[in-house]
Each structure stands twice: as C-alpha cells, then as structure tokens.
Amino acid sequence: MNDTPRPDSLTTELLSDDELHRIDGWWRAANYLTVGQIYLMANPLLREPLAPEHIKPRLLGHWGTSPGLSLIYVHLNRLIVKYDLDVIYMAGPGHGGPALVANVWLEGSYSEFYPEITADAPGMLKLFRQFSTPGGIPSHVSVPTPGSIHEGGELGYVLVHAFGAVMDNPDLIVTAVVGDGESETGPLAGSWKGIDFINPVRDGAVLPILHLNGYKIAGPTVWARHDDRDLDAFFRGQGYAPVFVEGDDPATVHRAIAAALEESVTTIRAIQRDARANGLRGRPHWPLIVLRTPKGWTGPKFVDGKPIEGTFRAHQVPVADTRNNAEHRRILEDWMRSYHPEELFDEAGRLRAEYAALAPAGARRMGANPQANGGLLMTPLALPEWQDYALHLEHPATERIGSTAVLGQYLRDIYRANPHNFRLFCPDETNSNRLGAVFEVSDRCLVSTIIPGDDHISPEGRVMEVLSEHNCHGWLEGYTLTGRHGLFATYEAFAMIVDSMAMQHSKWIEHAKRVPWRADIPSLNYLLTSTCWRNDHNGFSHQGPGFIDTIIHRKPTVARVYLPPDANCLLSVADHCFRSVNYLNLIVIDKQPQLQWLTLEEATAHCAAGAGTWPRYSRNPERPDIVLACAGDIPTQEIIAAASMLRQYLPDLGVRIVNVVDLMRLAPADRHPHGMSDEEFISIFTAGTPVVFAFHGYAGVIHDILHGRDAHERFHVRGYQEEGTTTTPFDMVVLNGISRLHLCLDVVRYVPGLLTKGAALVAECNRLLAEHEVYIREHLEDMPIVADWVWTDG
Numbered sequence: 118m119n120d121t122p123r124p125d126s127l128t129t130e131l132l133s134d135d136e137l138h139r140i141d142g143w144w145r146a147a148n149y150l151t152v153g154q155i156y157l158m159a160n161p162l163l164r165e166p167l168a169p170e171h172i173k174p175r176l177l178g179h180w181g182t183s184p185g186l187s188l189i190y191v192h193l194n195r196l197i198v199k200y201d202l203d204v205i206y207m208a209g210p211g212h213g214g215p216a217l218v219a220n221v222w223l224e225g226s227y228s229e230f231y232p233e234i235t236a237d238a239p240g241m242l243k244l245f246r247q248f249s250t251p252g253g254i255p256s257h258v259s260v261p262t263p264g265s266i267h268e269g270g271e272l273g274y275v276l277v278h279a280f281g282a283v284m285d286n287p288d289l290i291v292t293a294v295v296g297d298g299e300s301e302t303g304p305l306a307g308s309w310k311g312i313d314f315i316n317p318v319r320d321g322a323v324l325p326i327l328h329l330n331g332y333k334i335a336g337p338t339v340w341a342r343h344d345d346r347d348l349d350a351f352f353r354g355q356g357y358a359p360v361f362v363e364g365d366d367p368a369t370v371h372r373a374i375a376a377a378l379e380e381s382v383t384t385i386r387a388i389q390r391d392a393r394a395n396g397l398r399g400r401p402h403w404p405l406i407v408l409r410t411p412k413g414w415t416g417p418k419f420v421d422g423k424p425i426e427g428t429f430r431a432h433q434v435p436v437a438d439t440r441n442n443a444e445h446r447r448i449l450e451d452w453m454r455s456y457h458p459e460e461l462f463d464e465a466g467r468l469r470a471e472y473a474a475l476a477p478a479g480a481r482r483m484g485a486n487p488q489a490n491g492g493l494l495m496t497p498l499a500l501p502e503w504q505d506y507a508l509h510l511e512h513p514a515t516e517r518i519g520s521t522a523v524l525g526q527y528l529r530d531i532y533r534a535n536p537h538n539f540r541l542f543c544p545d546e547t548n549s550n551r552l553g554a555v556f557e558v559s560d561r562c563l564v565s566t567i568i569p570g571d572d573h574i575s576p577e578g579r580v581m582e583v584l585s586e587h588n589c590h591g592w593l594e595g596y597t598l599t600g601r602h603g604l605f606a607t608y609e610a611f612a613m614i615v616d617s618m619a620m621q622h623s624k625w626i627e628h629a630k631r632v633p634w635r636a637d638i639p640s641l642n643y644l645l646t647s648t649c650w651r652n653d654h655n656g657f658s659h660q661g662p663g664f665i666d667t668i669i670h671r672k673p674t675v676a677r678v679y680l681p682p683d684a685n686c687l688l689s690v691a692d693h694c695f696r697s698v699n700y701l702n703l704i705v706i707d708k709q710p711q712l713q714w715l716t717l718e719e720a721t722a723h724c725a726a727g728a729g730t731w732p733r734y735s736r737n738p739e740r741p742d743i744v745l746a747c748a749g750d751i752p753t754q755e756i757i758a759a760a761s762m763l764r765q766y767l768p769d770l771g772v773r774i775v776n777v778v779d780l781m782r783l784a785p786a787d788r789h790p791h792g793m794s795d796e797e798f799i800s801i802f803t804a805g806t807p808v809v810f811a812f813h814g815y816a817g818v819i820h821d822i823l824h825g826r827d828a829h830e831r832f833h834v835r836g837y838q839e840e841g842t843t844t845t846p847f848d849m850v851v852l853n854g855i856s857r858l859h860l861c862l863d864v865v866r867y868v869p870g871l872l873t874k875g876a877a878l879v880a881e882c883n884r885l886l887a888e889h890e891v892y893i894r895e896h897l898e899d900m901p902i903v904a905d906w907v908w909t910d911g
Contacts, residue, residue: 131372140191140371142461142472143223147187148415149456150219150241154248155180155434156449161241162458162466167450169440176439177249178256179212181432182296184414185328186216190483192374193292194224196382197477203288203321205489207279209305210296210328211257211269212433215248221263223468224476226484230263230634238466260628260635264484266491266598271621272296273304274591276325280311281595282488283321285537285579289488289599290322290385297329297338304587309355311592312403313565314583316576317392319537322385325357325405330412332429341409348407358384358402363409365427370410377406397576400564415455417448491600492636492698498602499534503527503692507685507717513733514757514908517710520684520750521646525554527688528604531695532558532579540596542581542589543606550606550646551708555580586614593641594622602639602695608647609705610661619664619701623671626699630674637698642691643668646708648813649837650751650849660841660849662814668703669780669818673789678703678780680813682753683713685720686778693724705813706750709846712907714753727779727791728801734760734774734908741773743868744806745860748777749813752836755850756811758857758906763864766878767871770864775801775808780818785825798826805831807867811855812836833863847899851889858882 132140153161155178160171186208197204208217221227222244228236234243247253254261258269267278279293299305311323327348331341340348345361352359360377364370381404388401413431418424425435436452439445463469480486487493506527508518531539532555541547541555548556560578567574581592586607593603622641629635649660668676677700681687687706694702714731715723723729730738734757747756753776760772777783784792793801802808808831812819816836823829840852850856861882865875885902892900 132375136195137368137371139472139475140195140375141367142469143191143194143475144184144187144367144371145456146223146458146461146468146472147191147216147219148184149453149458149461150222150244151180151183151187151215152453153241153245154178154215154218156439157245159242161245162238162462163450163453167446169446172440172446172449173250174440175250176434176437178215179433180416180435181332181412182210182213182328182330183216184416185330185408185410186210186213186294187220188370188374188410189292189294189326189408190217190220191475192371192378193483194475194477195375196378197481197483198475200382200386201481202290202382203481203486203488204290204292204483205266205282205486206264206483207267207275207291207293208258208265208269209267209272209275209294209299211259211267211271214255214257214259214262214269217258217262217265218244218248218254221484223473224482224484225473226263226482229485236467238462241466260625260632264482264486264489266489266595268621268625271618272299273302273308273587274594274618274621275299276305276308276311276323277588277591278595278598279323279325280308280315281592282599283315283323284540284592284596285319285601286321286488286599287319287389288321290324290382292324292326295325295327297327297331297341298333300327300340301338304591307585307587308591309352309357310583311588312356313400314562314581315403316397316562316564317389317401318397318576322389322403324381324385327405327407329407329409330414331427332412332432334432335429337429345407352405352407356400356402357405359405359407361407361409365411365414367415374406374408380404381406397564417452420445420448488599490634490636491598492638494600495636495639496538496600498531498539498695500692500695501527501530501534503688504717504721506688507720508713510713510716513716514712514714516713516907518684518713519551519708519710520681520687520706520713521644521708522551522554523684524644524687524691525552527691528552529554529557535602538601540579540581540593540601540603541606542593542603544586544589544611545582545584546606546608546647547580547582549708550644552606586611587618590615590618594618597639597641600638604642604644606644606646608659609645609649609664610659612643612645612664613661613667616664616667619667620671623675623701626701627672627675630699640694640697640700640702642694643701643703645703645705648705648707648751649841650813651707651709651846656843657841660837662705662837665703665705665780665814665818668701669822671701673781673784675699675701676781677701677791679705679778680749680780681706681724681778682747682750682776683711683715683720685713685715685717686724689720689724690778711750712754714757723776724778727782728775728777728793730801731774731776735772736760736764737771738773741771741803741806743770743864744773744775744802744808745864746775746777746802746808746810747812748780748819749811751850752811752813752855755855755857755860757908759860759864761906761908762857762861762878766881767875770868770871773803773806780822783819783822788825795826798828802828808832809860809863809867810834811860833867835859835863845893845899847889847903848893851886858886
C-alpha cells in the first residue's frame with residue numbers, strides 16, 4: 118500500500134450562492150447554444166415566436182451527452198482560474214460536439230480563431246447555421262474545434278490520448294471524459310492501466326471522469342446498471358481513488374461536482390508536489406470521478422407521450438419533426454426558452470458580463486490552450502548524424518547483420534540527446550525487435566512494484582512497453598499531438614489491431630492541414646518488424662503484412678510507406694521520418710540478420726531517389742530483357758539471388774535490378790506527391806520490358822499503386838499469399854511463390870524466346886524445389902545452398 122498524499126487544505130465548503138448563480142447561468146447558456154446549433158437556422162435568440170422557417174431542414178447532432186459535458190466544462194473553468202491550472206479537455210463522447218463548440222464560443226476563443234463567428238447575435242446565428250451543414254463544421258468534437266486534440270466518436274481512445282499528452286508534460290492536467298457507451302469498448306477497458314506508467318515527478322496528470330447517463334443509441338450501458346459499490350471496487354482495484362457524483366437537481370449537482378473536482382485537483386497537486394520534493398513513493402492513487410446525470414438532462418420530458426429525458430430517446434435529436442409538426446415546434450420552443458436566454462445574453466447577443474467573467478484569461482482558456490495545438494510547442498528533435506551508425510561495407514551482400522539492431526544504436530542516442538522530447542512505444546517487444554540498445558540510456562517505465570530480477574525497469578524509464586497495441590499507439594498519438602516525437606514499434610501482424618486508430622489519426626492530420634490556425638505536428642512513425650517472412654518461431658497467426666494496405670489508402674498528402682532493404686537504408690529513412698511533420702510514416706523491415714546490400718554513399722543516394730536501378734547486381738542493364746524489381750528486405754534477397762542464377766544459366770540475358778524503398782514512388786505524379794512522372798517511371802522500368810516484381814506484402818498493393826499507368830500488363834507481381842506456418846525462412850518464400858526459384862521460372866515464362874534457352878534453368882529450379890521440401894523435413898533447416906548464399910560477381 119502506498120502513501121498517496123492528500124490535499125494540504127481541501128476546500129469542502131459548497132459554492133457560494135453567487136458562484137452557483139453564475140455557474141448555472143453559464144451552463145444554461147451552453148445548453149441553449151447546443152440546442153440552437155442542432156435546430157436553428159434563424160431567430161437565434163428567440164426574439165420572435167419560433168416558426169418553421171427558423172428550423173433547419175436536416176436535424177443532425179447529439180443532445181444526450183451534451184449537458185454533462187457542459188457541466189464539467191464550466192466547473193473546470195472555476196478551478197483553472199482559482200489555481201492557475203494548465204488544463205485541456207478531451208471529450209470521449211465526441212458526439213457532444215455542439216456542447217464543446219458552445220463553451221469555446223462562450224469563453225471567447227472561438228471568435229479569435231474564427232473572426233467571422235463573432236461573440237454576438239450575428240455570430241451566434243452563424244454558429245448555429247454552420248453546425249452539421251454543408252460548408253460548415255462536423256457534429257463531433259473534431260479538428261476545427263479549438264481546444265481539441267481528440268476526434269470525439271473514436272470510441273475507446275480518449276484515455277490513451279490523454280495519458281500520452283501528459284507524458285513529459287509536468288504541468289498539464291488532461292480532463293478525459295469517458296462516455297459510458299465508450300467504456301464498453303476493448304481499447305478503453307485496457308486504458309485504465311495508464312496510471313501505472315505516469316510518474317508524477319516528470320509527467321502531468323489525467324483526471325478521468327466516467328460520465329454515466331445510462332444509455333447508448335438504443336439500449337442501456339453496462340456500467341450504468343452497476344451500483345456504486347461495484348464501480349468503486351473495480352476502480353480501486355485499478356489503482357484509482359474514485360469519487361461519485363449523482364443527481365438530476367441542477368443546484369445539488371453543481372455543488373457536488375464542484376466539491377469532487379476541487380478534491381481531485383488538489384489531490385493531483387499534492388501528489389505532484391510531494392513526489393517532486395521528496396521523490397516517488399510508490400504508485401499514487403490518482404483521483405477519478407464517476408458522474409451520473411440523466412441522458413438529455415434539462416431537455417424535453419415527453420414527446421408524443423413517450424419519455425425522453427433519462428432515456429435512449431434523448432441520444433440524438435429528441436424532437437424530430439419540428440418543421441412540420443406544430444406540437445413538436447412548441448416543445449422545442451418551450452425547451453429553449455426554459456434556459457431564459459433573455460437573462461443570459463444582452464441586447465447585442467453577447468454573454469452578460471457576470472457570466473463571461475467565469476472564463477479563464479488568454480491561453481488558460483481550454484479552447485486557447487497551446488497544448489491543444491501542439492505544433493506551437495514543438496521542438497525539433499536533436500538528431501545525431503545517422504551516417505555515424507552506418508555499416509561500412511567492403512564487400513556488399515556477403516555478410517549478415519541485423520538491421521534493426523543498428524537502428525537501436527541510433528535510437529539510443531536520440532534518447533540521450535532528447536531526454537524530454539522522445540519516447541519509444543513498443544508492446545513488450547523492444548528486445549525482441551533488436552532495439553535493446555536503448556536500454557543503455559533508459560529503462561522501461563513502470564510506476565508500480567519492482568522486484569529483484571526485473572530487467573531495466575524503473576519509474577524513471579522512458580521506454581514505454583505494455584502488451585497493448587491500442588495503448589502504445591494512443592499514447593504516441595497524444596504525445597505527438599502535444600508536440601513531442603516518438604516511434605511505435607511492433608510485430609507486423611499485430612499492427613492490424615490499430616488499423617482504425619491509424620485511419621482516424623490520418624484523418625485528423627489531413628483535416629488539420631485545411632485549418633489555418635492548426636500548427637504542424639510531428640509525424641506518427643511506425644516500425645513494423647518480426648515480419649511475415651521471418652517469423653521463425655511463430656506460426657501463421659503472426660504472418661500478415663496488411664498494415665501496408667491500411668496506410669497506402671490514406672490521403673496521399675499524409676501516407677508514406679518505406680521498405681528499406683538493409684541497415685544503411687533503414688537509418689536514412691528513419692532520419693527522414695523523424696524530421697518530418699504531418700505524416701503517417703510506415704517503415705517495414707525484419708529484425709533477423711540479413712545481407713547488407715548498399716554502401717553508405719549508395720544508400721544515401723538511393724533513399725533520396727526512393728527507387729532506382731542497382732547496377733552492381735544487374736547484367737547489361739542498359740538493354741534489359743527483363744526488369745527484376747523488388748520492395749522489401751526478403752523480396753530484395755530473393756530477386757538478387759534469382760539474378761545470380763540467371764547469370765549462371767542465361768549469361769547473355771540483360772537483367773536490370775530495380776529496388777523501391779519509398780513505395781509511393783510507384784504512383785503517378787498526379788496521384789501522390791512522391792509519385793514519378795511517366796518519363797521518370799520509364800527511365801527506371803523501361804517502356805515495354807516485362808517486369809517481375811517481388812513485393813513484401815499482398816501483390817494487389819502494387820497494382821493498386823500503379824493504377825493510372827500504362828504498365829499493368831507487363832508487371833507480374835509476386836507477394837504474400839496467405840500461406841504460412843512455423844517453418845524455415847526459405848520455406849516461407851517457397852510456400853508463397855516468391856522464392857528465387859519461382860522468380861527464375863517467371864523470367865523464363867515472360868521473356869520471349871526463353872522457353873527453349875531456359876530449359877536447363879527450369880529443370881534446376883524444379884529440382885531444387887523438390888529437394889527443398891524433402892530436405893527441410895529431414896534436417897529441420899534450409900539447404901546450405903540457400904541458407905549460406907551470398908552474392909558473388911562471377
């Protein structure tokens with residue numbers, strides 16, 4: 118049991134009557150603006166009776182969660198002012214977008230980002246008209262919403278984003294509102310463990326607020342049907358100190374949430390103050406609030422005889438036919454007038470001064486906090502010269518060295534040079550992926566019990582390992598969105614677990630490019646290793662290159678895919694990715710010892726070009742009969758081994774070796790910023806020569822990227838075919854038809870006139886395929902002719 122410090126002087130008295138009056142006024146104003154955004158296109162202050170023409174033709178938005186989100190917002194404002202806090206707000210129930218927009222408008226920051234949306238009646242009308250309408254803003258808390266770094270509605274990710282945001286960010290508090298529907302998701306269920314990785318000496322704090330309003334779209338939520346005793350036991354078991362707030366009477370709930378937030382904030386500050394003065398004494402019991410309020414609170418009680426407030430019917434648009442149904446229109450008008458807008462807004466439509474005074478000043482406003490526009494705070498990485506880590510090869514393609522182990526040395530020194538600005542996020546696989554050199558300068562982080570025999574584990578560690586791809590990816594998202602840099606490294610097959618997260622983050626970056634005030638943020642960098650071709654001790658379940666498909670289908674302005682064939686190319690690519698902003702950079706390379714193909718100078722030039730001819734391994738490349746192309750480390754090995762066999766059996770054959778390290782170079786120039794012009798494409802692949810292409814992933818990826826080029830018929834792509842098991846490295850390429858033997862057979866098939874000339878080669882390939890199958894079953898390893906193959910110029 119640890120000794121979590123308590124607040125020095127906890128304020129327990131209830132709000133004064135004046136504070137309660139002003140806080141409730143702000144809350145009513147936010148609720149009024151929320152309803153107005155969903156429904157109105159005219160008459161924003163209801164200064165005339167509500168008429169059909171005042172109501173939008175399409176009603177979109179979500180009311181149910183919004184009152185609770187606004188309640189939390191206004192009470193956070195009070196504490197930010199009182200304690201001069203650095204706070205950002207993350208809304209997991211992102212469908213409550215109109216609530217967050219309303220509060221940011223009330224505090225004045227919205228009009229600063231969008232001067233045309235003034236803080237008066239004309240601006241209010243524009244605020245209403247733009248919500249969920251063509252040319253306007255989305256219904257979620259999203260990129261255009263000041264103060265947001267979290268796309269609300271990405272169910273399950275709010276806590277991981279919050280924890281990532283506070284790492285190495287000691288003064289920041291992130292209030293993360295978890296919707297009760299969201300709380301049912303797998304990613305969110307694993308996210309509670311984030312406090313085991315937050316060190317109050319150097320990190321900020323996350324204040325989770327579980328908002329239980331009872332229902333999802335159409336049914337009850339699981340946790341809303343658990344009593345407080347169950348929830349208290351669960352969260353205390355996770356390491357939190359939960360506080361419960363419940364009610365439907367506004368005054369009572371205002372006083373209760375004020376006390377709960379006050380206790381939580383002062384507890385956080387006491388924990389941090391004690392740890393920073395006296396050192397860490399075990400994992401603290403961080404505060405957590407469970408807030409129970411009715412769904413659609415303060416909205417209509419009944420519509421058409423059916424209950425609304427406190428039911429699933431309040432989830433979206435509680436009163437649906439307000440244009441055509443006079444009774445529905447009356448209910449809407451009564452609902453909006455119940456907030457007494459005439460008391461809240463003056464004649465000009467501005468929030469009255471007594472309520473506006475609740476807003477923090479300047480950058481302390483949650484909508485204006487630079488932490489939520491992290492590029493403003495970004496410091497470029499201090500990167501060592503990657504060339505200092507390069508392999509100096511006297512005889513390329515003759516020795517096997519683990520490329521990721523070389524990268525690990527580079528990452529070690531990035532850690533050393535950036536003690537507060539870089540982290541590696543890896544699901545329990547840092548050593549497995551041969552990146553263990555980082556442990557020379559940083560331990561794994563764990564703010565919990567450490568026992569003798571634990572390896573490189575300490576609360577001060579900044580290598581983030583947890584067996585959850587969702588946590589690792591989400592932490593890195595929060596880290597980069599607040600301006601810091603990192604790398605997410607994982608087994609290739611398991612990257613598919615975060616497919617949706619990658620898609621959503623790419624959408625965030627793409628949308629942010631179109632929002633002028635959003636600053637550039639560091640790229641999100643992936644390293645996928647333990648790839649499908651070399652899962653020697655794993656089976657079919659660990660073989661899946663599909664994350665490449667995920668990334669290439671993101672917007673071209675965002676997506677980058679790199680397949681470095683060796684260590685020197687990997688270093689060059691990694692350096693480029695760490696310097697970039699606003700991308701999803703995917704790097705794929707295996708961790709096992711592999712042949713090294715390019716000298717430092719060659720790798721520098723090749724990675725700068727992204728694709729090109731390799732003369733050393735070609736034969737008469739100026740007049741090729743066949744182009745052997747490859748993308749990926751094992752495909753490169755098999756292509757060059759095939760070229761070696763072709764030299765032996767068909768010495769007069771012109772062979773051009775082409776390697777692609779930047780996959781998007783294959784795209785037409787009008788489809789991707791990295792794409793080649795037709796002239797450049799022809800200079801590499803020729804205008805009509807057949808191309809046998811060995812690819813790391815699914816063959817369809819290459820044809821997809823080539824779409825738009827007059828090249829499909831002559832490109833013959835071999836890639837992963839969903840064949841695999843626990844077997845030898847060469848058997849994997851045989852099973853998937855990508856081996857050097859299959860590639861040689863393709864050359865004979867596709868080059869005119871070779872069926873006769875290549876008969877001896879065909880016979881030898883078939884013989885070796887048959888011998889291979891027998892050999893591995895007898896000897897349990899690959900034939901020496903394969904396992905020991907290296908390049909020779911003969």
